[in-house]
Structures are given as C-alpha cells and as structure tokens.
Amino acid sequence: MKCPKGFGLRNEPQDIMCLGLKCTDNDTAICCETMEKCNSDACSTTMLLRADHLKHHCKMKTCNPANDTAECCTNKGFCPMLKCPPGYMHKHNASKLRCSDDHCKETDFHDCCAEEGTCATWKCPAGTVPRTGGNHSHCQSLVCADVDTPKCCETVATCGGYECTTGWSLKGHPGKINCHGSKCTVQDAITCCAPEGRCDTYTCPPGYQHRANASKIFCDGSDCNTTDYHKCCAQDGHCATYHCPKSWVHKKHLKELFCASWKCGAIDKDRCCDPAEKCKGELCPAPKIQKANAANISCAGEVCTSADSKRCCTEPGRCTSMSCPDDYLHRHNADSIWCSDMSCDASDYNICCMEQNHCMTFKCPANFVHKSVANKLFCRGYTCQESDRDVCCDPVARCNSYICPDGFSQVKNASVIHCSSLTCSATDVGSCCAMEGRCDIFQCPLGWVQKPNAQQLLCADSTCVNTSYTHCCVENAKCNTLKCPAGYVPRADSKTTYCQGHTCNATDAYLCCERQALCASYSCPAPYVVRPKALDIACRWSICTDDDLHTCCATENTCSAFKCPP
Numbered sequence: 001m002k003c004p005k006g007f008g009l010r011n012e013p014q015d016i017m018c019l020g021l022k023c024t025d026n027d028t029a030i031c032c033e034t035m036e037k038c039n040s041d042a043c044s045t046t047m048l049l050r051a052d053h054l055k056h057h058c059k060m061k062t063c064n065p066a067n068d069t070a071e072c073c074t075n076k077g078f079c080p081m082l083k084c085p086p087g088y089m090h091k092h093n094a095s096k097l098r099c100s101d102d103h104c105k106e107t108d109f110h111d112c113c114a115e116e117g118t119c120a121t122w123k124c125p126a127g128t129v130p131r132t133g134g135n136h137s138h139c140q141s142l143v144c145a146d147v148d149t150p151k152c153c154e155t156v157a158t159c160g161g162y163e164c165t166t167g168w169s170l171k172g173h174p175g176k177i178n179c180h181g182s183k184c185t186v187q188d189a190i191t192c193c194a195p196e197g198r199c200d201t202y203t204c205p206p207g208y209q210h211r212a213n214a215s216k217i218f219c220d221g222s223d224c225n226t227t228d229y230h231k232c233c234a235q236d237g238h239c240a241t242y243h244c245p246k247s248w249v250h251k252k253h254l255k256e257l258f259c260a261s262w263k264c265g266a267i268d269k270d271r272c273c274d275p276a277e278k279c280k281g282e283l284c285p286a287p288k289i290q291k292a293n294a295a296n297i298s299c300a301g302e303v304c305t306s307a308d309s310k311r312c313c314t315e316p317g318r319c320t321s322m323s324c325p326d327d328y329l330h331r332h333n334a335d336s337i338w339c340s341d342m343s344c345d346a347s348d349y350n351i352c353c354m355e356q357n358h359c360m361t362f363k364c365p366a367n368f369v370h371k372s373v374a375n376k377l378f379c380r381g382y383t384c385q386e387s388d389r390d391v392c393c394d395p396v397a398r399c400n401s402y403i404c405p406d407g408f409s410q411v412k413n414a415s416v417i418h419c420s421s422l423t424c425s426a427t428d429v430g431s432c433c434a435m436e437g438r439c440d441i442f443q444c445p446l447g448w449v450q451k452p453n454a455q456q457l458l459c460a461d462s463t464c465v466n467t468s469y470t471h472c473c474v475e476n477a478k479c480n481t482l483k484c485p486a487g488y489v490p491r492a493d494s495k496t497t498y499c500q501g502h503t504c505n506a507t508d509a510y511l512c513c514e515r516q517a518l519c520a521s522y523s524c525p526a527p528y529v530v531r532p533k534a535l536d537i538a539c540r541w542s543i544c545t546d547d548d549l550h551t552c553c554a555t556e557n558t559c560s561a562f563k564c565p566p
Contacts, residue, residue, distance in 0.1 A: 003032035006057045036063050038072030046098055047073040077104040079112035088113040092123040092130075117142040119152035128153035129181050140434060141463045147435045154182045159192035168193040169218060197224045199232030208233040209241040212250070237262040239272035247298040248273040277304045279312030287338040288313040317344040319352030328353040329383070332363040332370075356383050359392035367418045368393040397424045399432035408433035409462060437464040439472035447498050448473040474502045479512030488513040489541055514542040519552030528553035 001023035003009055010016060010033050018027040038053035042063035049072060050056070058068040065073075079094035082104035091097065091114050099107035114120035120135035122144035131137070131154045139148040159174035162184040171177060171194050179188040197219035204210055211217065211234050219227040234240035239257035242264035244250055251257060251274050259268040279294040283304055291297065291314050299308040319334035322344035331337060331354055339347035354360045359377040362384035364370055371377065371394050379388040399414035402424035411417065411434050419428040437459035444450055451457065451474050459467040476498035484490055485506070491497065491514050499508040519534035522544035531537060531554050539548040 001027060001031045004028060006035055007032040008035045008060060009033075033061060035059065035061060038068065039063050041065075042068035042072035044069065044073075046076055048076055048100075048102065050074050074102050076100065077102050077107075079104065079107075082107055082109060082112045084113035085109060087116055089116050089121050090114075091120050117144065119144065119148065122148055122152045124153035125149060127156055127178075129156045130154075132182060141465060145463060146441055147437060147462060150430065150435070156180075157182055157184045159184060159188065162188060162192040164189065164193035167196055169196045170194075197227070199224065199227070202227060202229070202232040204233035205229055207236055209236055211240045212243045237264060239264065239268065242268050242272045244273035245269060247276050249276045249300070249302050250274075252302065274302050276300070276302060279308065280304050283309050284313035285309065287316055289316050289341065290314075292342070314342060316340060317342050317347075319344065322347065322349065322352045324353035325349055327356055329356045329361040331360050357381065359384065359388070362388055362392045364393035365389060367396050369396055369421055370394075372422070394422055396421055399424060399428065402428060402432045404433035405429065407436055409436050410434075434462045437462045437467070439464065439467075442467060442469070442472040444473035445469055447476050449476055449501050450474075452502070476500070477502055477504045479504065479508065482508055482512045484513035485509060487516055487538070489516050491542075516540075517542055517544045519544060519548065522548060522552045524549070524553035527556045529556050 001009070001013070001018070004025075007028065009031060013031060016031055018024070018030060023031060035057040038049060038056045038058060040049060042058055042065060043049060044065045047065075047069060053072050056071050058064075058072065060067060063072065076098040079090060079097040079099060082099060084090055088109065090112060094112055097112055099112065101107055104112070114135065117139045118135065119130065119137045119139065122139065124130055125146075128149065131152055134152055137151055139145070139152070144152065157179040159170060159177040159179060162170065162174065162179070164170055168189070170192060174192060177192060179185070179191060184192065199214035199217040199219060200210060202210070202214070202219065202224045208229065211232060214232055217232060219232065224232070235258075237259045239250065239254055239259060242250075242259060248269065250272060254272070257272055259265070259271060264272065276298040279290060279297045279299060281290050281294075283306065284290055288309070291312060294312050297312055299305070299312070301308075304312070315338075317339045319330060319337040319339060322330075322334075322339060324330055328349065330352060334352055337352060339351065341347055344352070355378070357379045359370065359374040359379060362379060365386075368389065370392060374392055377392055379385065379391060381388075384392065395418075397419045399410060399417040399419060402410070402414075402419065404410055405426075408429065410432060414432055417431055419425070419432065424432060439450060439454035439457040439459060442450065442454070442459065442464045448469060450472060454472060457472060459472065461467060464472070479494035479497040479499060480490060482490075482494075482499065482504035488509065491512060494512055497511060499505075499511065504512065516538040519530060519537040519539060522530070522534075522539065524530050528549070531552060534552060537552060539545070539551065544552060
C-alpha cells in the first residue's frame with residue numbers, strides 16, 4: 001500500500017491485514033502512521049532547518065540525517081560571509097568555520113572573528129599547527145606576521161610515534177604523515193593506521209601449517225593475497241608450527257628443527273623450545289623499578305631485552321604518598337620526587353621529607369626560587385611561614401639580564417619579564433627574546449624592490465614597521481636601460497616604466513618592449529608606392545611614421561618599385 005503524504009508504513013507491514021482483498025484508502029489508519037515533521041534531528045552539524053521546515057515531513061517515523069537532509073535542511077553559511085566589527089578580523093580558519101545560520105546575519109561574531117593582533121588570526125605555516133590555548137596570545141603588532149609563528153604555532157606531530165589499536169598497524173612511512181595537532185590523538189587513528197593483514201588469515205598449501213605465531217606476523221598486504229606462503233606457513237612437523245607453552249620460547253636455531261613426527265605435540269617441547277628468561281632489574285630505566293613479582297615474570301624471548309620493560313617494570317610511588325615521621329614535613333616538591341618502591345613504605349624518608357622548619361619544606365612564591373644553599377638553611381620558627389621567603393628564596397632573574405642569541409633581540413618589556421631561575425638561560429629564549437625583523441619581510445613601495453641581500457639585513461625594529469624603506473629596498477631599474485631583442489623596440493614610456501627588479505633582464509621584455517611595425521602597414525603618399533618586400537622591411541618604431549617614407553616607399557615608375565620575378 002502507498003501511504004499518503006505525511007504518512008509512512010507501520011513497522012512490519014507484511015504482517016498487517018487490510019480490510020479487504022486489496023488495500024485501499026480506507027486502510028490508511030491500519031497500515032500507515034504519521035511521520036514526524038522536519039526537526040533538528042534531520043540535520044547534520046553543518047546544516048540547519050529550512051525556514052519552512054514545518055511544511056515538510058521526514059521519510060520515516062523519526063527524522064535522521066541519512067534520509068531527511070534534502071527535504072528538511074539547508075547549509076549553514078561560512079564565516080567569510082560575516083563582516084567583523086572594528087578591531088576584529090576573521091580567524092585564520094574562517095573559510096572552514098560555519099555560521100549558526102545560512103547567511104551569517106544572526107551569528108555571534110566571536111564565532112568567526114578574533115581581536116586584531118591575536119594568534120587566532122594567524123595562519124600557521126606548513127608543518128605547524130596553532131599552539132594549544134594560544135588563540136588569545138597577542139602578536140607583536142596589530143597584524144600578525146612570520147615573527148609571531150613561534151608564539152602562535154607549534155610543530156605538528158607525525159604518525160611515527162602513534163600506537164595503533166589491536167588489528168591495525170601504522171601506514172607506510174608514518175614519519176611523513178602529519179597528525180591534526182601537536183600531539184597525535186584517537187582522532188588520528190584513520191590518518192595513521194591501516195587494518196592489518198595477519199598470517200592467520202592465510203590459507204596454507206597442502207603439507208604446510210600456520211606458523212605458531214601466525215596471528216602476530218604481518219602479511220605483505222592487507223588481504224595477504226600477495227604474501228609468499230613461507231612467511232606464514234611451515235612444513236608439517238616443523239618446530240615453527242609448535243606452540244611453546246607459557247614461559248617457554250622457540251629455540252634460536254628453529255629453522256633446522258623438526259618434531260618427532262609429521263605433527264608436533266607436547267612431547268616436542270624440549271626439542272623445539274627453551275625456557276624464557278625471567279625479568280632482570282637492569283631492564284628498568286630510572287625512575288622505574290622492578291615489579292614486586294618480577295622474579296616470576298618471563299620475558300618475551302630466550303633473553304630479556306629493553307622491549308620487556310613494560311612487562312617487568314613499573315613506576316615507583318611519589319613522595320606525596322609517604323607519611324613523614326614526627327617533626328618532619330614533605331619537601332616542597334614532593335609531588336615530583338620518586339620513591340624507591342611502589343608504596344613508598346620501604347623508601348628512605350629523607351628522600352621525601354625534611355625537618356619541619358627546614359627551607360626545603362617551604363614553597364617559594366611565584367617568581368622566586370630556592371637559594372642555591374637552601375639545603376643548609378632553616379626558617380626562623382618551629383615551621384616555615386610566608387615571612388621566611390627572603391631566608392629561603394631569591395628572586396628569579398629578569399629578561400633584561402639575558403643576552404639573546406644571533407637573530408634575536410630582547411623583547412620590549414624585558415625588564416619586567418621573569419626568567420625561570422636565578423639566572424636566565426637558553427630555556428628562557430621564548431620569553432625573553434623575539435626574532436629580529438629582517439628586510440625580506442619588508443613591503444617595499446611601488447617602484448622599489450627588496451635588496452638582493454634582504455635576508456641578511458636587519459630592520460630597525462622586530463617587525464620592520466618603523467624601518468626606512470631605503471634601508472631594505474632599492475629602486476627598480478627603468479625600462480630604458482634594457483636592450484630590446486631583435487624585431488622589438490623600446491616602448492614610448494620606457495623612461496618611466498619599471499622593470500621587475502633592481503636590474504632589467506630578458507624577462508622584462510614584455511614590459512619594456514613592443515614589436516617593430518612593418519612597412520606593409522604604412523600608406524605611401526603619391527607619387528610613392530610601397531616597396532615590393534614591405535612585409536620584410538621594419539619601420540623604426542612600433543608605428544610607421546613619415547620618417548619611414550624612404551625606408552618603406554619608392555617613387556612610382558622606378559626600378560625600386562618593381563617586383564622582380566623569382
């Protein structure tokens with residue numbers, strides 16, 4: 001039965017009987033049910049309901065984007081359609097951002113625009129992405145430029161360090177595949193990983209069986225069709241088909257070993273396998289420690305390697321989980337100090353705790369760090385108080401004491417910016433220094449171009465805004481210095497027309513030169529006639545003039561006007 005508009009068949013209509021032998025309009029109430037009118041459930045996140053959506057119905061009892069987008073929805077507008085107010089400009093990715101309505105007239109401008117001179121307006125160059133939480137950071141001027149890239153952007157992560165989930169493996173050359181941000185996340189799984197082809201899905205030929213570790217061997221392709229069977233399979237009765245029991249691994253010379261019969265069994269354990277080595281303490285890199293039951297944990301192979309550290313090692317506890325003895329308190333940085341065991345119960349309390357009036361229990365306030373001899377200093381009272389700041393701590397250095405490396409200069413407010421320690425170091429470059437402006441970012445005025453060595457020339461300021469153009473630029477050469485190629489002559493305005501650079505060359509010919517006119521375009525006055533080979537005779541300039549009379553014309557009835565036969 002066909003339901004009328006706004007109605008759809010009920011669920012399992014094949015089980016519903018009409019009133020007669022044929023279904024008619026009288027059976028509408030029996031067979032059909034009202035469909036929902038278009039609502040927001042019909043639209044994807046990039047779309048919104050049509051203005052007349054209440055006049056339209058979804059195709060099913062409930063609306064969904066898969067069936068009802070075309071009937072119910074229209075596209076949201078893109079942010080470039082919205083005009084930003086004074087003091088704001090479009091965000092760097094505005095062309096990809098959707099408004100909340102179709103023409104961006106009712107959209108909050110903050111969705112599309114950001115304050116001028118903030119990182120949200122700067123498009124990061126290739127290989128970098130916007131710095132996390134950096135959209136509100138201010139650039140060095142009202143318009144962000146290349147000099148602001150280190151502040152606004154950070155290097156994009158590649159798939160090289162991404163761990164694919166079970167059943168997936170990294171795509172080829174993962175170090176050349178970019179994730180979407182400075183760290184790869186679950187959202188990058190499809191970008192970085194492809195379904196694995198495993199040997200246990202391969203069909204071995206007669207006389208061969210799957211290798212014992214076939215489920216862990218990758219095929220040469222996702223479907224294993226192009227894989228050599230020797231990679232996935234071994235001969236019947238070969239030790240490679242034998243599954244060693246737990247804590248045992250295949251012998252080193254497996255290729256030469258066969259079981260006692262054509263089919264391997266439990267009696268072949270000693271023939272095919274060796275016991276795996278147990279976890280050793282030297283596998284655990286600091287600050288990790290051996291697991292409590294490490295002596296009973298087997299490594300993955302006959303000999304333990306660094307790859308076994310995950311199964312053998314664990315992180316120790318942090319000092320904050322230790323209970324300090326009476327008259328002792330946690331060190332000020334106890335949350336970043338490791339104990340020597342998991343629970344901190346067996347650790348020396350001196351690692352985590354100090355006498356309760358010792359300076360190392362005092363947490364220095366912002367822009368202060370412990371004195372270099374704080375290990376030997378005590379507060380004035382029974383416990384340390386805020387008044388002990390100057391006893392235990394020294395102020396950190398300020399950026400105006402730091403000498404920036406080549407290519408950088410101190411930021412304008414260096415005298416009020418703090419370094420991270422008592423003396424400024426290379427770790428403070430990002431806070432204390434800004435890349436020096438160089439002439440290759442200077443916008444030269446009309447008729448001028450950057451000097452050939454612009455990349456080496458420093459501007460008078462970091463953004464080159466307050467630098468004289470004569471410092472960075474040289475005047476373009478004029479066209480009258482160019483020798484035009486054969487068949488061309490200088491344009492009439494060549495003395496005032498600029499070439500593209502500080503010298504003119506052959507690539508400027510289209511700007512500076514025009515083709516010479518031919519005598520065939522000249523009308524000879526009486527009693528003259530055009531010379532016979534006028535198509536091969538050039539006038540002096542791009543237009544023939546009376547100066548070309550004798551070049552192009554000959555007196556009538558003279559031999560000069562006669563065209564000789566071939």
